Amino acid sequence: VLAGVGHVGRAFLSLLQEKVETLSSRYGLDLCLRAVLKSDGGFISRSGLGIDRICEIASGPINASPDWNPGLTVEAALGRIPPGVLVECTPSNIKTGEPGLSHIRSALDNGWHVATANKGPLVVDLKRLRERAQKNHLALKFSGAAAAALPALDVGRYSLAGTEIQAIEGILNGTTNYMLTKMGQGVDYAEALRDAQAMGIAEHDPSLDVEGWDTAVKLMLISNVVLGLDISLSDIKVSGITKVSRATLVETKKEGQAVKLLGRIRRDQGDFQAEVAPTAIDRRHALFHVDGAEKGITFLTDTMGAVTVIGGKSDPRGAAAALLKDILNIYTSNL
Amino acid sequence: VLAGVGHVGRAFLSLLQEKVETLSSRYGLDLCLRAVLKSDGGFISRSGLGIDRICEIASGPINASPDWNPGLTVEAALGRIPPGVLVECTPSNIKTGEPGLSHIRSALDNGWHVATANKGPLVVDLKRLRERAQKNHLALKFSGAAAAALPALDVGRYSLAGTEIQAIEGILNGTTNYMLTKMGQGVDYAEALRDAQAMGIAEHDPSLDVEGWDTAVKLMLISNVVLGLDISLSDIKVSGITKVSRATLVETKKEGQAVKLLGRIRRDQGDFQAEVAPTAIDRRHALFHVDGAEKGITFLTDTMGAVTVIGGKSDPRGAAAALLKDILNIYTSNL
Numbered sequence: 001v002l003a004g005v006g007h008v009g010r011a012f013l014s015l016l017q018e019k020v021e022t023l024s025s026r027y028g029l030d031l032c033l034r035a036v037l038k039s040d041g042g043f044i045s046r047s048g049l050g051i052d053r054i055c056e057i058a059s060g061p062i063n064a065s066p067d068w069n070p071g072l073t074v075e076a077a078l079g080r081i082p083p084g085v086l087v088e089c090t091p092s093n094i095k096t097g098e099p100g101l102s103h104i105r106s107a108l109d110n111g112w113h114v115a116t117a118n119k120g121p122l123v124v125d126l127k128r129l130r131e132r133a134q135k136n137h138l139a140l141k142f143s144g145a146a147a148a149a150l151p152a153l154d155v156g157r158y159s160l161a162g163t164e165i166q167a168i169e170g171i172l173n174g175t176t177n178y179m180l181t182k183m184g185q186g187v188d189y190a191e192a193l194r195d196a197q198a199m200g201i202a203e204h205d206p207s208l209d210v211e212g213w214d215t216a217v218k219l220m221l222i223s224n225v226v227l228g229l230d231i232s233l234s235d236i237k238v239s240g241i242t243k244v245s246r247a248t249l250v251e252t253k254k255e256g257q258a259v260k261l262l263g264r265i266r267r268d269q270g271d272f273q274a275e276v277a278p279t280a281i282d283r284r285h286a287l288f289h290v291d292g293a294e295k296g297i298t299f300l301t302d303t304m305g306a307v308t309v310i311g312g313k314s315d316p317r318g319a320a321a322a323l324l325k326d327i328l329n330i331y332t333s334n335l
Numbered sequence: 336v337l338a339g340v341g342h343v344g345r346a347f348l349s350l351l352q353e354k355v356e357t358l359s360s361r362y363g364l365d366l367c368l369r370a371v372l373k374s375d376g377g378f379i380s381r382s383g384l385g386i387d388r389i390c391e392i393a394s395g396p397i398n399a400s401p402d403w404n405p406g407l408t409v410e411a412a413l414g415r416i417p418p419g420v421l422v423e424c425t426p427s428n429i430k431t432g433e434p435g436l437s438h439i440r441s442a443l444d445n446g447w448h449v450a451t452a453n454k455g456p457l458v459v460d461l462k463r464l465r466e467r468a469q470k471n472h473l474a475l476k477f478s479g480a481a482a483a484a485l486p487a488l489d490v491g492r493y494s495l496a497g498t499e500i501q502a503i504e505g506i507l508n509g510t511t512n513y514m515l516t517k518m519g520q521g522v523d524y525a526e527a528l529r530d531a532q533a534m535g536i537a538e539h540d541p542s543l544d545v546e547g548w549d550t551a552v553k554l555m556l557i558s559n560v561v562l563g564l565d566i567s568l569s570d571i572k573v574s575g576i577t578k579v580s581r582a583t584l585v586e587t588k589k590e591g592q593a594v595k596l597l598g599r600i601r602r603d604q605g606d607f608q609a610e611v612a613p614t615a616i617d618r619r620h621a622l623f624h625v626d627g628a629e630k631g632i633t634f635l636t637d638t639m640g641a642v643t644v645i646g647g648k649s650d651p652r653g654a655a656a657a658l659l660k661d662i663l664n665i666y667t668s669n670l
Contacts, residue, residue, distance in 0.1 A: 149639035151494030159486030303656035304484035305648035313640035321638035328496040
C-alpha cells in the first residue's frame with residue numbers, strides 16, 4: 001500500500017512498474033500494489049491494482065479516474081487488505097509528524113511492516129515507533145528518510161555490527177554541498193542558490209536545507225539507530241550555511257581546505273556531542289573530495305578503522321530505490 | 336567453534352575476549368566458545384571454554400597445555416557440540432580448498448552456520464557450498480575472505496538490493512595499493528616491496544598479491560554473490576603490478592592520473608567481462624584518492640547512481656571484526 005503520491009511516491013510507482021518482473025525472478029518476491037492513497041481518497045483492490053494503469057493515472061489528475069474512492073483513508077485501506085508493507089511518502093511535517101505519524105502507528109498496530117521516506121513521523125516519535133514495531137515483530141525501515149540511496153543506516157547498523165563507533169561525520173545534504181562547491185569556485189550565495197533551484201535540487205523555500213535542519217534530522221536518525229541513542233533535534237547544535245561567504249570559501253580553498261556542511265556526532269567522555277556546522281576540512285579527510293550534490297558519511301570504529309560511503313542518487317528515483325531496497329530486505333532472509 | 340589459530344584466528348580470539356560482554360548487553364547474544372582446533376588437535380568443552388584462558392594459551396605453544404586433545408578433528412568436534420557457528424580460519428589453499436573445504440562441508444551437513452576468512456574453499460567450490468547452505472537453511476558468510484572490514488559484500492547485496500549493477504570496480508588489495516602509492520612518490524619496486532614487508536602488510540612470498548591473484552579472488556567472490564554469477568578464476572583476465580615501473584607511475588602522476596591495481600567487472604552486451612589490471616585513473620574517478628594500504632570499491636547502478644565504499648582495516652584485527660560482524664548478522668533479525 002502506497003500512501004502519498006508526490007515526487008517520491010510517483011517515482012516509487014514508476015520504479016515498481018519497471019522492476020516488478022526482475023524482482024520476481026531474482027528474489028522470488030512477487031510485489032503486488034493493492035492500494036494507493038492521497039489525502040482526499042485513493043484506489044484499492046484486494047486482488048491488486050494494475051501498476052501500468054496506476055502509473056498512467058498518476059501522471060495526470062489522479063482523482064479524476066472512475067476507480068477513485070473519494071474519502072478512502074490509509075487506516076480504512078489497511079483494514080481491508082491482508083497485511084504487507086505500508087510505503088509512507090506523504091508530505092513531511094517535522095513539527096506534528098502528521099499525517100504520516102497516524103498512518104505508521106495504524107500500520108504497526110495492524111500487522112503491517114513500514115518503509116518510509118517521510119522524516120516527520122520519525123523526528124516526532126522515533127523511539128516509540130521503533131518499540132511498537134519491535135513488540136509486534138514488524139519492520140520499520142526508513143533508509144529513504146535518512147540519506148536515501150546513500151546506505152548510511154545499512155552500513156552503520158549491519159556492516160559495522162559489533163564495532164564501537166567513536167564518531168560519525170557526514171555530508172548529508174546534497175543541496176548545500178552543491179552550493180558550497182559552487183561558492184568555492186567564486187559564485188556568490190544568491191547565485192549558487194538560484195542555480196540549485198534551477199536544477200531542481202533546492203526547494204522554492206530552501207530554509208530546511210540551508211539552515212542545516214535537513215542535515216540535523218538525518219544525523220539524528222542515523223545516530224539513534226546506529227549508536228542506539230535517543231537524541232532529539234534539540235540535542236543537536238545546528239548552524240547552516242546562510243552566513244558563509246564566498247570570500248571565506250575561496251580563501252579556504254587557497255589554503256588547501258574545503259568548507260563542508262558536516263553533521264557530526266562524537267563520543268566525548270562517555271557522552272555524545274552532536275553538531276551541524278560549516279567546517280573547514282583538509283585533503284586527508286575522507287569527505288574532502290565529496291563535491292557537488294554528492295553525499296558521504298564516515299564512521300570511525302575501534303576494530304574496523306574508518307569506513308566511508310560516498311554517492312547514491314539524491315533525486316526522487318534514488319529515494320524510491322531506497323524504499324524498494326528496504327522492502328526487499330524485509331522479505332529476504334539475511335542468511 | 337574456531338578452526339585455525341593463525342594470525343586471523345588469534346585476532347578473533349582476542350576480539351571475542353574483548354567484546355563478549357558488550358555483545359551480550361547490546362545485541363542480547365551470548366557467544367560461547369566451545370572448541371578451538373588446529374591441524375593436530377584442539378580444545379573442546381560442551382559447557383564452554385574460558386576465553387581468557389584460551390587467549391593466554393594461544394599466545395604460546397598451544398598444544399603444550401594439559402587440556403589439549405591430540406588428534407581431535409573439526410568434524411569430530413562439530414559432532415560433539417550442539418550446532419552453532421563454525422569460524423573457519425585455517426590456511427588458505429586456492430588449488431585444493433583444503434582443509435577448510437572439508438570443514439565447511441561437514442559444518443553445513445550437520446546444522447552449523449559458517450563464517451569464514453578462508454578464501455580457498457570458496458575459490459574451489461563456492462556455488463555448491465552456497466547451495467548446500469541454502470538447502471539446509473544455514474548461513475555461509477565470508478566477509479572476512481572477500482574484503483574483510485571493507486563491507487563490499489554487504490553493500491552490494493544488501494544496500495543495493497533491487498538495483499541493476501552495471502559495473503563494479505575495486506582496489507581490493509592493500510599491499511599492492513601501498514606499493515603503487517610509494518612508487519608514485521619515486522620509490523622503486525624492490526624498495527616498495529621491502530617497505531611493505533617490513534610493515535607486515537606483504538607476505539614473505541608476495542606473489543599472490545603482486546601478481547593480482549588476491550584481487551582476482553576477491554573480485555570473483557564479490558561478483559558471484561552480488562551479481563548472482565558463477566564465474567571462476569579462469570574467467571578473469573589477470574595481470575599484476577610486477578611489470579609496472581616507477582618511471583611510468585611518476586609520469587602518470589605528472590599528468591594528474593594515478594595507477595591503481597583495479598579489479599573490475601562490467602556488463603558487456605548482456606555478458607560480463609572481468610579483469611584485474613594496473614589502470615590509470617583520473618581525479619574524477621571515485622577511487623582516485625584511495626592511497627596507501629587503503630581499499631575501496633565502487634558499484635555503478637541503474638537507480639541509485641554510483642555508490643563507493645572506502646576504508647576498513649586490512650589487518651588480522653579487521654578480518655576478525657568482519658567474522659564477528661557476520662556472526663552477529665546471522666543471529667540478529669534484519670527487521
